[in-house]
Structures are given as C-alpha cells and as structure tokens.
Amino acid sequence: MKSSAYASGVNRRVLLAAAALLPMPALLRIKPALAQEAGSPLASWNDGAAKQAIIDFTRATTDRTSPKFVPPEERIATFDQDGTLWVEHPMYTFMTYCFERVPILVKAKPGLSDVEPFKAVLSGNREEIAKLSTPELEKILYATLTGMTVEEFKPEVTKWLETARHPRWNRPYTELVYQPMLEVLRFLRANGYKTYIVTGGGQDFARMGSEKAYGIPPEQVVGTASGTKFEYDKDGRPILIKEPKLMLFDDFGGKAEGIHLMIGRRPYAAFGNSTGDQQMLEYTGAGDGARLMMLVLHDDAQREYAYGPAQGLPDTKVGTFTQALYDEAKKNGWTVISMKNDWKRIFAFE
Amino acid sequence: MKSSAYASGVNRRVLLAAAALLPMPALLRIKPALAQEAGSPLASWNDGAAKQAIIDFTRATTDRTSPKFVPPEERIATFDQDGTLWVEHPMYTFMTYCFERVPILVKAKPGLSDVEPFKAVLSGNREEIAKLSTPELEKILYATLTGMTVEEFKPEVTKWLETARHPRWNRPYTELVYQPMLEVLRFLRANGYKTYIVTGGGQDFARMGSEKAYGIPPEQVVGTASGTKFEYDKDGRPILIKEPKLMLFDDFGGKAEGIHLMIGRRPYAAFGNSTGDQQMLEYTGAGDGARLMMLVLHDDAQREYAYGPAQGLPDTKVGTFTQALYDEAKKNGWTVISMKNDWKRIFAFE
Numbered sequence: 076m077k078s079s080a081y082a083s084g085v086n087r088r089v090l091l092a093a094a095a096l097l098p099m100p101a102l103l104r105i106k107p108a109l110a111q112e113a114g115s116p117l118a119s120w121n122d123g124a125a126k127q128a129i130i131d132f133t134r135a136t137t138d139r140t141s142p143k144f145v146p147p148e149e150r151i152a153t154f155d156q157d158g159t160l161w162v163e164h165p166m167y168t169f170m171t172y173c174f175e176r177v178p179i180l181v182k183a184k185p186g187l188s189d190v191e192p193f194k195a196v197l198s199g200n201r202e203e204i205a206k207l208s209t210p211e212l213e214k215i216l217y218a219t220l221t222g223m224t225v226e227e228f229k230p231e232v233t234k235w236l237e238t239a240r241h242p243r244w245n246r247p248y249t250e251l252v253y254q255p256m257l258e259v260l261r262f263l264r265a266n267g268y269k270t271y272i273v274t275g276g277g278q279d280f281a282r283m284g285s286e287k288a289y290g291i292p293p294e295q296v297v298g299t300a301s302g303t304k305f306e307y308d309k310d311g312r313p314i315l316i317k318e319p320k321l322m323l324f325d326d327f328g329g330k331a332e333g334i335h336l337m338i339g340r341r342p343y344a345a346f347g348n349s350t351g352d353q354q355m356l357e358y359t360g361a362g363d364g365a366r367l368m369m370l371v372l373h374d375d376a377q378r379e380y381a382y383g384p385a386q387g388l389p390d391t392k393v394g395t396f397t398q399a400l401y402d403e404a405k406k407n408g409w410t411v412i413s414m415k416n417d418w419k420r421i422f423a424f425e
Numbered sequence: 426m427k428s429s430a431y432a433s434g435v436n437r438r439v440l441l442a443a444a445a446l447l448p449m450p451a452l453l454r455i456k457p458a459l460a461q462e463a464g465s466p467l468a469s470w471n472d473g474a475a476k477q478a479i480i481d482f483t484r485a486t487t488d489r490t491s492p493k494f495v496p497p498e499e500r501i502a503t504f505d506q507d508g509t510l511w512v513e514h515p516m517y518t519f520m521t522y523c524f525e526r527v528p529i530l531v532k533a534k535p536g537l538s539d540v541e542p543f544k545a546v547l548s549g550n551r552e553e554i555a556k557l558s559t560p561e562l563e564k565i566l567y568a569t570l571t572g573m574t575v576e577e578f579k580p581e582v583t584k585w586l587e588t589a590r591h592p593r594w595n596r597p598y599t600e601l602v603y604q605p606m607l608e609v610l611r612f613l614r615a616n617g618y619k620t621y622i623v624t625g626g627g628q629d630f631a632r633m634g635s636e637k638a639y640g641i642p643p644e645q646v647v648g649t650a651s652g653t654k655f656e657y658d659k660d661g662r663p664i665l666i667k668e669p670k671l672m673l674f675d676d677f678g679g680k681a682e683g684i685h686l687m688i689g690r691r692p693y694a695a696f697g698n699s700t701g702d703q704q705m706l707e708y709t710g711a712g713d714g715a716r717l718m719m720l721v722l723h724d725d726a727q728r729e730y731a732y733g734p735a736q737g738l739p740d741t742k743v744g745t746f747t748q749a750l751y752d753e754a755k756k757n758g759w760t761v762i763s764m765k766n767d768w769k770r771i772f773a774f775e
Contacts, residue, residue, distance in 0.1 A: 148642055151644075225685055269644075278686075278689075279689070286498070292498055293688070293689035294619075294687070294688045294689055296689070300686055302682065302686075303682045303685050304678070304682070305677075305678030305681045305682055305704055313681065313704065313708050315681060315685050315708070322672065322673075322686065323672075328654070328655030328656075329655070331663065331665060332652065332653045332665065335653050335665050336628075336650055336653070336672065337644070338643070338644045339628075339643035339646070340643060340644065354663065357663040358663045358665070361662055361663050361664075
C-alpha cells in the first residue's frame, strides 16, 4: 500500500536524520542502518570530480570540527526536476500530461474541437503542435490545469501517472528518474539535509509524484503556481478552485524568488541542467561557506539523450544547456555532471 | 548559543518523531524521553473540554489501531499567530515594528516627515494614528517592509525583536507567547505533527522570530507575502529585493489558499482566534476523519485582555471574535478555549 510504504520510507529517513544528530553511544545502537548507507552512498556514480564534489561538500558541512560546518536546521538542498531528476525528452512530463488531457477536455466541451490550439493538439500533427505559440501553450495549460477544485485535480494526476507511458521506454514517467540523483537525494537526507524540488513545471502536478518518485513530500516541492480561490460549493462546503492566474513563475530568477517565498532560507546545494536553473545556482553560490552547485549535462544519446550546444551538441527546445551556461559554470566553479562519464547507470530498472 | 540550542531542540523532536514510528522493541530503548513528554503534556491547561479535545484528537489520529489513524507524513497542524500564539494588543506586533521603523525611515529620507501618513505616525498622536485609512496603513507597511534586500531586512527585524518591549509587560514580544499554546505545539510535534504558523501578518517578519519563540523553522511559516525580485547588485552579486507587490494576502479565505500554496495538504488541526481564521478552520474541518478546530477567546482582562463581542465583551479593531464567529463555532462543533478558565497560566515568566 502506498501510505505504509511511504511511512516506512519516512521511518528510515527520520532514523538516519536522528542518527546524524546523536551522540556516539546512542549512535552505536542503530549502527547497522547507518553503516549500510555509508557503505555505498553513491553506488551508481563513477569515481571522478563530480562524485568527489558531492562527498567533499557533505563532509565539510556536517563534520562538527569543520570550519564550514552548517547547523542541521539550515541544511537545504534544492533540485530542478525536468532533466535533473527525471527525463525531460521529448517533452516536459507536465506538458505531456496537459496535452493528453486535451481529448478528455474536448469530450466534456465538444465545441473546443474546432478551436485552436485544441484542434492542433487533437490532430496529433507534430509539425502543427511544434508551431504553437507561447500564448497558445498557456491556453492549453490553463484549460487542463485549472477550473477544477484541488481535490478533483489530485486523482486525475495520480491516475495519469499510473497509466501513462514514456514513448521510448514504455514505462511510467515516475520510473524514469535518474538513479544517481536518487542516491544524491538519499545521501544528503541521511546527512541531515532537507531536499526540495524547485521546478519550472506546475507545482500541484509535481507534488503528486514527488513522494513516490523521490521520497520528497509535497510541502517540499516549489513550482510554477497558479492561484486558488476559496469558495463554497452548492452544499456550502469550502473548496479551493484552481484559477488561471499565475502567482509564481518558478524559472530563471523566479526560482530564487520561489525559494525565498516557500523556504525562506538560501540553499547550501543546488542542482540543475539548464539556463532556467542558472539564477538558482547563482543565488546558492552567493552565500558564505561551502556551497555545492551542479549541472547535469545530457551527453549520453545511447542510454538517454544528448542535447545542448555545449561540447558541440545540438540545441533543442527543452532543457537548454547553452554554451553561455557552460562558460558560466566553468567561471563560477560549478561542477558539470557528464551523464555519459559520471553515471554508471541511468535508471534503477537497468 | 542560538544555533546549538535549536539543534538540540531538533534532536529531541526528531527522536520523538522517530519513536512514534518505531516498532515496540526499539521504542523501549528510548522510553525515558517519551515518558517524560507523556507525563505532563499540557501542564498549563486546566482539566476541561478544551484540554480533552486536544488529547482525544491526538490519540485518535496517532494510535495505529484507531479507525481515525493518520499516517505520519499527513500530520499537519496550522496555527494563527497574533492572538492565538502571542499577544496581539494593543497592536499586531508586525504593525508595531512598521510604526517603529518610521522614524528611521524618515531619517534616511527627511522629505517624508511632512508627508502623510508618516507625519501622523511621527506625531505620536494616537487619535490621528487611529484614523489612518487602509491605503495609508499599506503605505506604511510597504515603506518599511520593502525596498531592501531580504538579507538587509533580516538583521533589522532580529535587532528589533531583541530590543523592542511591549508597553504593558516591558518584555520582548517573543516572551509574550502563550505557554499553554507552546505546550500544544510541543505535544503535537511529539506525536509526529508538523506545526505551521499561518498568519495574516508579514511572512518574512514572522519567520524571523518563529524559531526562537515557538521552535518553528522559517519554512513552516506561511504569511502575507510581498513579492521579491531577483537582480544583480553593482558588483554583479545576485540579490533578492523585497517589492511593494502583494503576492499572498494570508487572511480569511487567503489562509486556506496560502496553506494549499505553501503546504499542499489539508491540515488535520487548526487554531485561530478571529474571523480571519474562520475559513482556515472551515477548510480543515471539511476533511475526512478526525479534525481539531479550536478558537482562543480572549476573556481574561486581568492576566491578558478581554475583547470581542462574544459573551458581551467589547468589540475592538484587532482580533475580532464576533458573535457570528462564536455561533459558527458552536454550529460546527469547534472548541472555544477560554483563556480565563482553560489556562492555568498565560506566560512562561509568570
């Protein structure tokens, strides 16, 4: 069952977090669990600069004798989702959800079938779909992500996450998470870090899959958020309606703004993979003491995808790891993770 | 030191949370700490319906054999701040901060001394100040809470919280927290609940005092929030500027909206004291299973204040516990806490 499985996940996590704070005699009592974690914290990573950067940072900020020690309550690590924690090709997962909702939407409102941009989506014509403008895409997002109560939205997403399949691997999207990044999440949590998703994608959508996919509870997911409106339904029961009104655009500078709004602390570690993550990494890096900034470079066409102009790879519409970002990373001392060279395996199912 | 004291608080809380999830044999090992907490969980409460409601709710939602058992990850409890966790008379504390910032503001921009509403505040004339309109009050809030970086704002508030004194008790505002409510916070946390402040006051302001006053970390404080803007300073360093732009009005229906935005889960318990909290309690109560809704009634002029028309008490400008709210509470089965009758003592220093 979902809830008991998650409860046991929490159990382990809470224990490990507690262990990190315990004085030695108490620590010895629960040594087996800790030793297991410590034995192979980043098993899917090849030895190299990227793996070492994670280990060095964690040691420097959690060792009480270190000049860069960070008190447990301040240990915040933020992760972009699309392209950093899971596959973002051929389209961001939350956008795929919105597109796949269009036929259901049109069934409820048949008049929309002849109206753009819904007509283009229904046609399935990839060229037409690729030509959709930003206002047209927004129309699709608002039509499929808003207008219902938050309680109605949740089961729709849950069902989709259970049944939808990625076209290349024919697996649920929640299985297309990067195993090496799951290990980073667990490793940081075992060392007292609170891990957050900070995504340009829809916040309510991202919150639905985060527990199952990453062990991250909804309250630790920051995303692009539309407002809700408190109302009473016809029976006088209080409801929250999802409104087509942008509250937080959680991308580029908006990621730093979202972090301040939702967390209120500057992260000590931040992970991303595109220009939309640059400001989050800059904001993280502008703090004192040890800070860890990492960018995932998709350079593995065989096991996943290769995109972005850095190292002569082709540019694409999603997850733009531009040459300028690559130069910025080098200038600022951020670590670039090569999927091809740094990761032993990409997915848990491999 | 602040950080180590807080770290030991976390330590204890994490341990207790872990204990709640442990199988029995492991539980026995850390029995002393648990027993201590269980021995006097609500020591400043008189026996009665209010105290019993808290105990019954907590038992029903944390006993695994209970039909109303709530999985640990879903245990969310939300608390209004002003008038629910600390004194709100003669003025909301964050408003007091804003008013006391005005002379400092005028020193930096002398031209403002002849401009309303700043002139009225500087005059100290209580009648004139009481006549300030809502737009004039907003002008004071924006002038004193925005326009600086988030890093510049923090030490200003910290310093004020350390030096400002409440006119009646001549103590720091952070000492004017209600001891019985501190016990509720600790009791719920010891039972695996994540406790949140959900305040109509400024979010950034409330976050500065929450750790010290309540052991609640900033990321668990939801409040009325103005936006920030990501920028670079003259040296190219990334900064977040506090902007005079309302993002979330966290009062009335906005409290339910804020809870969805910042937490994403419906609370199981909610505590308030005024009409601004009604919708939060309604939203909480609309969920399935056991839910706890409580309202603090200020009916103790001797030890604190008495206000609100319920039970024939005078109405005032802040914390309006109206007769309509009182009737609503009775109709919905919410528990009204009488400060006079339910609380053995009000403050820790008594």
